[in-house]
Structures are given as C-alpha cells and as structure tokens.
Amino acid sequence: MQVLSVASEVFPLVKTGGLADVAGALPGALMPLGVRMRTLMPGYPAVMRTIKTHEVVGGFPNLFGAPASVLAVDHEGLDLLVLDAPHLFERDGGPYVDRAGRDYPDNFRRFAGLSLAAAEIAGGILPSWTPDLVHVHDWQAALTPVYMQFGPAHLMPSVLTIHNIAFQGRFGPDVFPELALPAQAFSVDYVEYYGDVGFLKGGLQTATAITTVSPSYAQEILTPEFGMGFEGLLAARLSSVSGIVNGIDTGVWNPQTDANLKTAYGASSIKKREANKQALAARFSFDLTPGPIFCVVSRLTSQKGMDVLAEVVDDIVENGGKLAILGSGDPALEAAFLLAAARHPGRVGIVIGYDEPLSHLMQAGADAILIPSRFEPCGLTQLYGLRYGCVPVVARTGGLADTIIDANEAALAAGVATGFQFSPVTADGLRQALRRVFTLYNDLKAWNRMQVQGMKSDVSWDLSAGRYAALYSRLLAKG
Numbered sequence: 001m002q003v004l005s006v007a008s009e010v011f012p013l014v015k016t017g018g019l020a021d022v023a024g025a026l027p028g029a030l031m032p033l034g035v036r037m038r039t040l041m042p043g044y045p046a047v048m049r050t051i052k053t054h055e056v057v058g059g060f061p062n063l064f065g066a067p068a069s070v071l072a073v074d075h076e077g078l079d080l081l082v083l084d085a086p087h088l089f090e091r092d093g094g095p096y097v098d099r100a101g102r103d104y105p106d107n108f109r110r111f112a113g114l115s116l117a118a119a120e121i122a123g124g125i126l127p128s129w130t131p132d133l134v135h136v137h138d139w140q141a142a143l144t145p146v147y148m149q150f151g152p153a154h155l156m157p158s159v160l161t162i163h164n165i166a167f168q169g170r171f172g173p174d175v176f177p178e179l180a181l182p183a184q185a186f187s188v189d190y191v192e193y194y195g196d197v198g199f200l201k202g203g204l205q206t207a208t209a210i211t212t213v214s215p216s217y218a219q220e221i222l223t224p225e226f227g228m229g230f231e232g233l234l235a236a237r238l239s240s241v242s243g244i245v246n247g248i249d250t251g252v253w254n255p256q257t258d259a260n261l262k263t264a265y266g267a268s269s270i271k272k273r274e275a276n277k278q279a280l281a282a283r284f285s286f287d288l289t290p291g292p293i294f295c296v297v298s299r300l301t302s303q304k305g306m307d308v309l310a311e312v313v314d315d316i317v318e319n320g321g322k323l324a325i326l327g328s329g330d331p332a333l334e335a336a337f338l339l340a341a342a343r344h345p346g347r348v349g350i351v352i353g354y355d356e357p358l359s360h361l362m363q364a365g366a367d368a369i370l371i372p373s374r375f376e377p378c379g380l381t382q383l384y385g386l387r388y389g390c391v392p393v394v395a396r397t398g399g400l401a402d403t404i405i406d407a408n409e410a411a412l413a414a415g416v417a418t419g420f421q422f423s424p425v426t427a428d429g430l431r432q433a434l435r436r437v438f439t440l441y442n443d444l445k446a447w448n449r450m451q452v453q454g455m456k457s458d459v460s461w462d463l464s465a466g467r468y469a470a471l472y473s474r475l476l477a478k479g
C-alpha cells in the first residue's frame with residue numbers, strides 16, 4: 001500500500017512540537033506492515049541545508065506565484081518529498097512565525113501551496129509515483145482533501161489527523177479568491193466557517209476519515225468544552241471519527257543507548273539514573289539536598305496548565321522538592337518562572353528555549369515529570385517519562401488519561417501503577433497530587449517498582465501503527 005503523508009514539520013528535520021515526532025516516526029512503524037509512507041513537507045531553509053542529495057521528481061510551473069519543484073530525498077531512513085518553493089518557504093524565522101514571533105502574513109498561501117501540491121501528487125502529477133491514499137496532519141495540510149475533491153483524485157480516500165484542534169487555520173474571507181478553489185468551495189460544506197475561511201474546517205468536512213491522537217480526546221472534542229467550535233461538525237461525522245493513541249520512536253528515546261545522557265541505564269539498572277540526576281542538578285545549579293527533582297518540558301502556555309504550576313512552585317520547594325523547567329512561550333509565564341527561580345536559588349531553575357538534548361537528560365535525571373494540561377490530545381512527554389523511569393504526574397484528560405495508570409490503592413496493590421493522575425486542573429488539584437507523589441517517593445521500594453512498571457509499558461508505535469494500517473485498509477476496501 002502506498003500512502004502520501006503531508007505534514008508541516010517532520011523530526012529530525014524540523015520540529016516545533018509533537019506533530020514532528022509523530023510525522024517522523026509513523027512511516028518507519030508502518031513499513032513492516034506493508035505500508036510505504038512517503039512524506040511531503042515544505043522545503044524550509046533548515047531542510048534545504050540538511051538534505052544532501054535529491055532527485056527532482058516533479059514540479060509546478062506556478063504554485064501560488066512562482067515555480068516549485070518536488071524533490072525526492074532519503075534522509076535517515078525517511079522517504080521524503082520536499083516541496084522546494086522558495087517564494088513560500090524560504091524565510092529566516094521559524095516554520096510559522098517570523099523572528100519576532102509573528103505569524104507570517106501569507107501563511108494561508110504557504111500552506112495552501114503545500115496542500116495543493118499534495119492533492120496534485122495524489123492526482124498523479126509525479127510520473128514515477130502515485131499514492132493509494134493520502135494522510136494529512138493538522139490545519140497546515142488540511143486543505144489537501146478539499147483540493148482533492150475538485151481534482152482528479154476525488155475518489156481517493158483521505159485521512160485527516162487532528163493533533164490539536166485549537167489550531168484551526170482560520171483566515172478572513174478575502175483570502176478565498178487566492179486559494180484557486182471553485183466558488184462553490186466557499187460554502188458550509190467546504191471551507192466557509194462563520195464567514196471566514198477555515199483550513200481545518202474544510203479538511204474536517206471533506207476527509208474520508210478523521211482521526212485524533214487518543215481515544216479520550218476523540219470523545220472530548222465532541223463536547224463544547226473541548227471541540228472549540230467543531231463539536232457539531234464532528235458529531236455529524238461521528239462514524240468517521242476515531243482516536244489512535246501516539247507511540248514514540250523507541251530508537252530515538254532509549255535510555256540504554258541515548259548519547260545525551262551522562263549514564264545509560266535500563267529497567268534492571270535503574271540505580272544508574274542517579275548519575276543523570278546529578279548531571280541534571282549540576283546543569284540547573286541545584287543544591288545537594290535530598291528530595292525529588294520534578295521536571296517540565298513544555299510550551300509554557302495555559303493549554304499546558306503552566307499558570308497552575310506557577311501557583312504551586314513554592315509548595316514544591318517547601319516540601320523538599322526541586323523544579324527544573326525547559327520551555328518557552330507566554331512571556332508572562334516565562335517571567336513568573338524566572339521570578340520563582342530567583343526566589344528559590346538552588347531549588348528552582350528554568351532554561352528558556354528549545355533544547356532537544358537537554359530534554360533527554362531531563363527525562364533521564366528527574367524523578368517525575370509534571371504535565372498539568374487543561375487539554376491534551378495525546379501528549380508525548382509522559383510517554384518519554386515512562387520509557388525513562390521519570391514518573392509522569394498528569395492531568396486526567398485526553399491522551400494523558402489514556403496512557404498513565406494512576407497510583408491509586410488498587411493499582412499499587414496490583415503492581416500496575418505507572419504515574420499519578422489528577423483533576424480538576426487547579427492549584428489545589430495539583431497540590432493534592434503532589435502530596436501523593438511525596439508520600440510515595442519516600443517509600444523507595446514502591447517508587448522504584450512504579451518506575452520499572454512504567455519502563456516496561458509498551459509505548460512503541462507497534463499497536464497504533466497497526467490501527468492506522470487497518471484504517472487505511474478499510475478505507476481502500478470501501479473505495
């Protein structure tokens with residue numbers, strides 16, 4: 001089976017969040033199942049600099065204003081189709097925002113370009129390859145099934161995966177004439193969204209199947225609280241909506257081989273984590289008092305519950321804990337954590353920025369990872385935490401609820417607990433969870449048992465890749 005995946009970021013070439021991890025890992029997981037997945041992604045400068053050799057396999061004389069080519073690239077086992085369109089993607093900021101953090105004003109054109117190119121590839125524009133099915137991710141690729149509907153690929157099945165319904169790709173109606181869609185597409189059945197143009201909206205209307213990244217989030221987005229305006233549309237398409245939980249790349253995230261760690265370790269040599277804890281403590285200039293180190297690796301936003309965490313920093317320190325934060329985001333939250341670090345030297349530290357190697361050391365050295373998200377489609381950092389024996393303390397929502405077994409009495413007695421869940425996402429809710437964490441941490445044997453139980457959990461892509469492959473097969477059989 002030949003599948004075209006379409007994503008605006010792919011690890012290890014370009015990553016701003018979890019989407020890149022998923023887009024980068026899924027093709028390898030599908031390969032043993034007989035699915036060849038090629039991934040179309042934008043040729044951002046970082047991508048063009050990294051790829052060494054390529055073959056031009058197709059092109060567009062005029063893709064929204066200038067010519068563009070499709071390059072076939074084999075990069076670290078990934079089978080990529082890179083859309084080389086300098087007028088759309090050659091920018092000196094990030095994939096979506098300029099250096100000052102502002103959205104590029106032509107994002108609608110940039111990602112319409114990605115989507116139109118994908119639809120044309122589905123329609124057979126590459127002489128050497130045509131997919132059987134298209135799988136697109138998030139709003140940046142969500143116009144693909146809309147373009148497909150109006151072109152030669154209108155009978156080809158498509159899957160749209162929602163990684164975060166909060167990001168919708170909504171633009172004013174004035175952009176519509178620039179999208180090269182027929183007039184009828186500006187209607188409620190396609191991209192029209194309360195008078196605006198909605199990229200995700202169009203994809204949700206037209207994709208053959210809609211998935212999101214956990215079964216719980218698939219349920220939650222049917223409600224007004226989590227659906228962010230799409231609950232009605234999704235309810236109308238209920239039989240096409242499902243949740244498939246993310247896995248992680250267990251090759252990239254393997255504490256036995258991870259070059260970013262001070263010391264490698266496994267479930268049977270968990271005592272060796274201590275050297276990583278010391279390295280982490282040194283990195284954050286922590287003092288040498290005993291007690292748990294909590295870590296956070298996250299965008300610093302209210303989605304991630306970081307305002308709630310900011311309220312309990314003092315409690316963590318009063319109870320003998322330390323807190324190491326890696327992230328960036330909302331300036332007010334960055335400032336709050338910088339103040340907390342100044343208030344508690346040796347106990348609280350923050351690295352503002354994006355640091356992939358440090359994120360590995362944090363999972364290997366911290367005792368627990370805090371994820372107090374208000375909503376979380378899946379979450380990956382709790383899965384990395386499980387794999388690294390860094391006990392996840394998570395809000396009971398979305399994929400966090402689906403992947404962590406709470407350390408309640410029954411789960412502890414049965415030896416199956418892997419972390420802590422709490423709700424509601426309030427300072428008191430988190431404080432209560434932290435009390436349970438401190439109690440268990442003081443029982444070293446019970447704590448180690450829980451770490452090992454987490455490390456033994458299957459967080460690989462094996463099961464979920466099988467679910468995607470089964471979904472593709474069902475859609476093709478129907479076609």
Ligand SMILES: Nc1ncnc2c1ncn2[C@@H]1O[C@H](COP(=O)(O)OP(=O)(O)O[C@H]2O[C@H](CO)[C@@H](O)[C@H](O)[C@H]2O)[C@@H](O)[C@H]1O
Nearest residue numbers: 017018019163298326327353354355356359377378379380
């Ligand atoms: N400062 C930093 N330095 C280094 N690494 C950092 C970092 N900040 C974050 N990261 C890394 O970025 C990734 C973030 O993953 P999340 O699952 O939290 O996803 P995110 O909210 O971006 O994406 C959305 O998509 C993913 C994928 O489907 C869903 O899991 C999630 O729920 C949804 O919100 C992780 O790999 C994490 O380690």
